[in-house]
Amino acid sequence: MSATDTVILAHALGLALLLGYAALLVRRSGRGGGRR
């Protein structure tokens, strides 16, 4: 895997994790739920 591929993959995985978690929280807040 080239350095450019590595940079793209690391950004994609990192942003997917953070934005996925954000989407989960937004969905939960929309339902009026809370977490422990």
Next chain:
Amino acid sequence: MRDATARHFGTAPGAPPLWLAGPSGRLRFRLFWLVTLGLLGLAIALTTWYAPIDPDLGPIQKLFYFHLSVAIGTFLACLASFAGSVGYLWQREAIWDALGASGARAAVALCAVVLLTGVFWAKQAWGVWWEWNPPLTFSLSLFALYIGYVALRRWLADSERRSGVCAVYGIIAFFNVPLVYVSAKLLPDSHPSSLELTAPMRLTLVAWLVAVAALTVGLIGTGIPAGAPAERDDRP
């Protein structure tokens, strides 16, 4: 299952989180996330088309902007958890407990990305996925400590005792943050303590810092149980 904090606030379906409650709360909530996504898009665009390739490190250096920004975001989330823990022990208010918990969960997510981007960097720059040098080891222990916080919160029964125990744990866990920072600055080993940046590189870094700071605030704020108290719910 809703917990004591959510019950304390009295959640309202469709409401924005507490920090954006009010007449135009939902609008501001959506606007906040749209601006945050826009800032992230701008940072990606600057990294792709504006920031030059470092002549010494090559294309892998472009990972540095995201990696450093998320590391600082992790510190902010840990600080929020620490503030919530101190606030809870001081005032015994549910809002502080919720801040402590939300900060810790955001810290886990952000620190996971620090470690993820770090191992990709390590493989390209050093030829190995992992090295047990001080900054990496302290970062991994920070991740483990906040995983422990989240696990402890799930494990303990839904009670004031849980809030008190987690507050004490949150304060102790925070003391790992300066160790990560100091080890990265003073004991760099393979991990660089600083990089020479040109003006376009600095601008790209600023864009990432702003975008990830907004994302961190969003993760912490949205993680606090939604909805203002029903009596004060002034939505149409």
